[in-house]
Amino acid sequence: MKVAVIGCTHAGTAAINNILKLYPQVEIDVFEKNDNVSFLSCGIALYVGGVVNDANGLFYASVEQFEKQGVRMHMNHEVTSCDVNKKQLVAKDMKTNEITAVDYDKLIITSGSWPVTPPIPGSNLENVLLCKNFAHANEIIARSASVENVVVVGAGYIGVELVEAFEQNGKNVTLIDSEERILNRYLDEAFTAPVEKSFEQRGITLALGQTVSEFAGTDVVEKVITDQGEYKADLVVMCIGFRPNTQLFNGQIDMLGNGAIVVNEYMQTSVADVYAAGDCCAVNYNATKQPAYIPLATNAVRMGTLVAHNLVKPVLAHPGTQGTSGLKIYNHNIASxxxxxxxxAMSGLSVDSAYIEDTYRPEFMPENALIQLKLVYETDTHRIVGAQVISDTDFTQAINTISVCIANNMTIEQLALTDFFFQPHFNKPVNYLNQVALDAMAKENAKAAEGLSKEHAVLV
Incomplete structure (x- = not known):
């Protein structure tokens, strides 16, 4: 069996590793535009901030390792055409322009994503950079060394991590985003306000609710112009999101409106013998029960693993995702x-929530810490659909627990009565996960009682 793999970051690497274990006789051709594989882009901010000194630590597989196992690695190769019905692809060596044509039995699309790059005037100026791959990381490191004023455009996870890294490197930092809050997609205001306060206390300029209209300068960027002001900039890093890298398959494979490839629970696309995994495709989102585009390394690794297991026949189904993620900014430990x-509400669900802000240990303990925890649930079924946490102490693993709750369609009642241990060093007699669910139950019981009271009043 001949297998062709397009792209080799998280999903591609996981697929190849597992295919080699499950089917050691398979012939594998891998086509990758970069000269490396398995780059952990989530570590770029740590690299920029000097937390990670050796960039080689941001890789967990290598071209050489795969080649020793018989994989044909076509590095610095761009796939220029692919006929999924004829099972043929053509790739160009980006250094020599040499063309390679390959026939395959199975195709694995793990082409990943690429940063969103709106057509802003001045985007072609020197020192206006993207933040995605190893080359970008090295470029950011090299160019930031001699600059003073850094502007980060985009207040998602990567953007806020870079802001922290640049500030700790002594730069004057401005963060611009069109939303009114940072991390708007992932967290509510109670969980973003402490981080914004920390940024402002450290002299970071938050230019929120503003849209970039132009990058200005002569050859090299000098300032960023928004619809509300101007900001000095010796370096600009664009972090406004990602889009699926799937243009090659337009009209050949079913996709969502944004270009994310639609796969079933076995990672099969709408075309036989074509699989997709990672940031290039959609995944079933357990919170909404619908396909969604959630580009996370965790999703990519799981999906790549599943491609390998289902390559010959469908045997292992994807359990769906909750889009669970975590973040540490200064003293803030955050997860959702x-x-x-x-x-x-945007997904059409009717929900309510419960929120607690409390110490996590009994009051008699000499040392304690505050935890903020929010639980979101459907009002009609009481099914848990989301949660957020923030604290100066690391309680992020609690969100992994709630992730399991969402995956298993648990209700607030079930979480409220789940058996968690008690020990004063770690929690209170009523664990904070139990407590937030109990508060949700109390809220729903109060609604029901109010409804009965109104009904009784009408009858009387």
Missing amino acids: TGLTERAA
């Missing part, structure tokens, strides 16, 4: 899973 109330 599933939907915020705003995202739930």
Whole structure:
């Protein structure tokens, strides 16, 4: 069996590793535009900030390792055409322009994503950079060394991590985003306000609710112009999101409106013998029960693993995702899973929430810490669909627990009565996960009682 793989970051690497274990006799051809594989882009901010000194630590597989196992690695190769019905692809060596044509039995599309790059005037100026791959990371490191004023455009996870890294490197930092809050897609205001306060206390300029209209300068960027002001900039890093890298398959494979390839639970696309995994495709989102585009390394690794297991026949189904993610900014330990109330409303779900802000240990303990925790649930079924946490102490693993709750369609009642241990060093007699669910139950019981009271009044 001949297998062709397009792209080799998280999903591609996971697929290849597992194919080699499951089917050691398979012939594998890998086509990758970069000269490396398995780059952990989530570590770019740590690299920029000097937390990670050796960039080689941001890789967990190598071209040489795969080649020793018989994989034909076509590095610096761009796939220029692919006929999924004829099972043929053509690739060009980006250094020599040499053309390679390959026939295959199975195709694995793990082409990933690429940063969104709106047509802003001045985008072609020197020092206006993207933040995605190893080359970008090295470029950011090299160019930031001699600059003073850095502007980050985009207040998602990568953007805010870079802001922290640049500030700790002594730069004057401005963060621009069209939304009124940072991390707007993932967290509610109670969870973003502490981070914004920390940024402002450290002299970071938050230019929120503003849209970039132009990058200005002569050859090299000198300032960023928005619809509300101007900001000095010796370096600009664009972090406004990602789009699926799937243009090659337009009209050949079913996709969502944004270009994300639609796959079933076995990672099969709408075309036989064509599989997709990672940032190039959609995944079933358990919070909404619908396909969604959630580009996370965790999703990519799982999906790539599943491609390998289902390559010959469908044997292992994808359990779906909750989009669970975590973040550490300064002293803030943050994590979220599933939907915020705003995202739930946009998805057509009727939801409510419970929120607690409390110490996590009994009051008699000499040392304690505050935890903020929010639980989002459907009002009609009481099914849990989301959660968020923030604290100076690391409680992020609690969100992994709620992620499991969402995956298994658990209700607030089930979480409220789940058996969690008690020990004063770690929690209170009523664990904070139990407590937030109990508060949700109390809220729903109060609604029901109010409804009965109104009904009784009408009858009387």
